[in-house]
Structures are given as C-alpha cells and as structure tokens.
Amino acid sequence: MTSPLAIPGWRHVYSGKVRDLYVDDDAADGRMLVVASDRVSAFDHVLSPGIPGKGALLTTLSLWWFGRLAGADGGRAIPNHLVDGAEVPDAVAGRAMVVGKLDMLPVECVVRGYLTGSGWAEYRASGTVCGLPLPEGLSNGDRLPEPIYTPAYKAPLGEHDENISFEQTVELVGAERAAQLRDLSLEVYARAARTAEAHGLILADTKFEFGVDADGVLRLADEVLTSDSSRYWDAAAWASGTTPEERMASFDKQIVRDWLAAHWDKRGTPPELPADIVARTADKYRELLDRLTGA
Template sequence: MPGTRPLVKIGSVTAQVLPGWTHAYSGKVRDLYVPEGTTDADAPELLVVASDRVSAFDFVLAPGIPGKGELLTTLSNWWFSQLADVPNHLVPGGGARIPSEVAGRAMLVKPLEMFPIECVVRGFITGSGWAEYQESQSVTGIPLPAGLRNGDRLPAPIFTPAWKAPQGEHDENITFDRMVELVGEPAAVALRELSLKIYTDAAAKAETQGLIVADTKFEFGSDTDGVITLADEVLTPDSSRYWDLATWNAGATPDERMASFDKQIVRDWLAANWDRQGTPPELPPVIVAQTAARYAELIERLAA
C-alpha cells in the first residue's frame, strides 16, 4: 500500500526511498533517481518514476489521481513500442532491473542532454492555440485559415514549440525562429520534422481505435553519439489531448465534441474555481474520480 512506502521529503515534494538509488530531482509529475554513489551528472543510467501527482496551469495539485503513475508509464511504453523506428531513451532490457517498489510505474533510461524545448504539434485548434488564433488568426507565427471554430481539424498538423521553463515558472510559446536561436537551425529543423512525423503516425494509429489526438508535446535529448532521442513520456493523457472520434464526427457543440480522455476535466474545474492567484484549491473527490476513470478508459480503448 502507498502508505507503507518509506518516503523522503525534498523541498515541496515527497519522494519514495528506493534501495540502491538516490533521489536526485522531482518535476511536476516524475521523480528522478540515480544509482547510489553517482550524481545526475555522471550516472550511467537513470530511474524515472511516474507519480500520481497531477498538474495544471504549471501548478502541482492535490490530491493526486490514483493509479495515474502506472497508467502513464504503461501508455508511454506502449507508444515507444509502436514507434520502434524512432530512437528513445529506454535502456534495452531495463525493465527487469526496475525496483519492485516502483514496478509498473518506472522506466530505466539512458541520460541525455535535453533540448530546452517542448515540441508541440497541433492537428486541431483548441486550448492556448485557439486563444492565440482568436487574437491573431495564427499560432506561434503560423498563419491559419479564417473561420476556424474551436475544435476544428487544421488543414495540416502544425509545429508550435514552447520554451521549457524551470520548475515554478511558466512555459512560453515561441516562434520557430526563436527556437532556432535557442538550439541552432540544424537541431530545430530536425526536431520539427521528427515531431510532425511522430504525431502523424500516432494520430493515424489512434484513429483506428476511434480516438483523435488533437495535440501533443514531445521532449527530446541528444545521446552521447549526438543522436536525437525521444524522451520523458510520449502521447500520454498528461501530454496530449485525446477526443472521441465518433462524437467529434457527429458535429456536436464544441464542448461535446471535445469531451476528452485526458486531464481536461481538471483544467476545466480549476479554471471555473480559481483565479490563478495564490495556491490552487484542492480537487474535489468527484473530479479526481472522473479523471481517473477517463484515464483508465483511454488505455483500454487505445492499447486493446
């Protein structure tokens, strides 16, 4: 049971104690460990553990979503297997060496030099992209056709990068030209092309299961040989918007056709009950239960 696991509190995050591993860092959702006797600068391998924490609007919320960490890990591993032609950060055969205390919600990965970019791909207009479109008829400098409605499919997927801010700061949507300034043109072009390819392949796969991937974000790093490598999570409900294809095709209202299998339930409740000042309110039990149920339904439908 979770309550019996030894814990260590570092900053505002409580991470689990794992024999043979040292807690090195915690993000909004994941905890990073290195082998005892090493640091994150020289560790030959890293252990990434997905917690049940949930974040929205760049804040970690309470309480968490039960079972979320295992679901995120299961879905990421499934997508890594579906995208076998894309280099990823998993250590081959590493699953057998994951500590039993975190089995099912951890990945053994190789260290990478991460790009400070969230590689966002949008196949549909919604979210912050919709807000920007209403103001400028464009998203991160990319012009779009007039007359689009919230939730409409775009003529073609677009790459709209964001600068990945340090924890506690807000990520910032940026233009491709700004991305070039940050990582250089060769890397920027390669990341854009790879992101669009992965999204296109994954969206087609999801549609065969009756699901739409409206948008998603990828994170990449460079390995010791300079190979651009897919890292972190991939196409999970934390990093992607999933919609029901049949409902979307039915031409319902935007709210109905964009009913999601991700944490949009959390975002919507928070937007309606918090002015983004101070500490976010605690999520009510009904929102936690609804979100957990939608996450579980997604993996049942997608990976069936």
C-alpha cells in the same frame, strides 16, 4: 509536494511536476530511473490531491507508445531513452522506466492538429496560433489544414513555459537540431494520429521532449503521447457533436483544467480538487489506455 521514495540502489536527484528522477551511482552508463507519481498539474501548478493510479497508467501508455514508435507500427524506428532489459525496482514496479543519460534540450516540441485550447483563444483574437496565420472561418475543435509545429521554451519548475518561434529554437539549439526537432515531431504526431484514428480516437495535439546521448543521437524522452502530454478526443463524438463540449469528449486531464478554470483565478495557491473530479479524471485515463492498447 510529497517527499520522494527511498529506493535501494538509487539516489534521488530531482522532482518535476509529475516525475521523480533517480540515478544509479554504481552504473557506468549513467542510467537513471524515472518514476511517474500520481501528482497532477495544470496551468503550471501541481494540484492536490493526486489521481490514484495515474503514475502506472502514464507509464504503461508511454511504454506502449515507445514500442510502437520503435517500429511496431510499421514505421521507421525512432530512438528513445529506454535501457533495454533493465529491471525496475520492485518499490516502483509498473510506474517507472530505466533510461539512459541524455542532455535534454530546453524545448517542448508541440504539434497541433486541431484548433482548441490556447490556440483557439489566440485564433479568435488574431487569426493565428503561436503567431502562425490560419485560414479564416475556423471553429473551436476544427481540424487544421495540416498539423503545425509550435515549440515552447521549457521553463524551470514553478515558472510558465513560453511559446517561441522556430527562429528562437534555432537560437537555442542551432539550425540543424531545430530542424530535426520540428521534422521528427511532425512525423511522430502523424504516426500517432493514424494509430489513434484506428482506435476511434483523435489526437488533437501533443508535446514531445528530446535529448541527445553521448554519441550525439537525438532520442525521444520523458513521457510520450500520454493523457498528461496530449489531448485525445472521441472520434465519433467529434463527428456528431454540435457544441465544443460535445465535439471534444476528452480522454485526458481536460476535466481538471475546466474545473480549475471555473474555480480559480490563477493567482495564489490552486484550490483542492473535488473527489468527483479526481474520480472522473482517473476513469478517463483508464479508458484511454483500454481503448488504445486493449489492456
């Protein structure tokens, strides 16, 4: 992993798989700077090389969705972690957000509207997804009868996230907060799925992260509904496709996942991504942003 940038006025405190976190020691409100890098991760590993321009694409899409969910889509305003009116340093302009300090909850709030990925593998074996029973006869890529909430424990960097039950979420954050996480995640997914549908896209699944501010307000944080945290498919391809590959024309890092799964046994250091995989992934990230926002 590359060394974080030196940004005047900001002190680096943490680097995750994709994002670098800085604090402003002179700000009384404890505000932070979240910088999206061009790093790409899959199967809980940071891969090499990165995807050129990815940090800016992810940040632009997150900011667009934060705006939609703040009421621009006609729904109620969902509190988020952005600091209104704050200026982003020139060194990271376009790929960073100034955010308020939150107590981040150790839960990845996953919502699945379609059967795919690890959910499809589990369904074939047991008829369930994250332990939740589903109807018989579903195929890879099928729409679920209704979206399901399948939380995960957010593991430290380098460790694997772990699917957990709702009851385990209650043990982690308490019954009231666990119910808030579930209900808000399902609401945000439903709103985002409607928006995606209006742009000829399917939001197959996504994951959210939340934190609590000093006043106890639950806020949507980190990234939201980006190509890294979500699976987007082309709606026309899904409707007409006859094979899973044709149905699930993805606008995310599925290209990377598929290549890695075919060329790595998930032991040791992952192989370097070929140039064509990097270029195709970058193109998909840009196309998704264009289709959703018209940017």
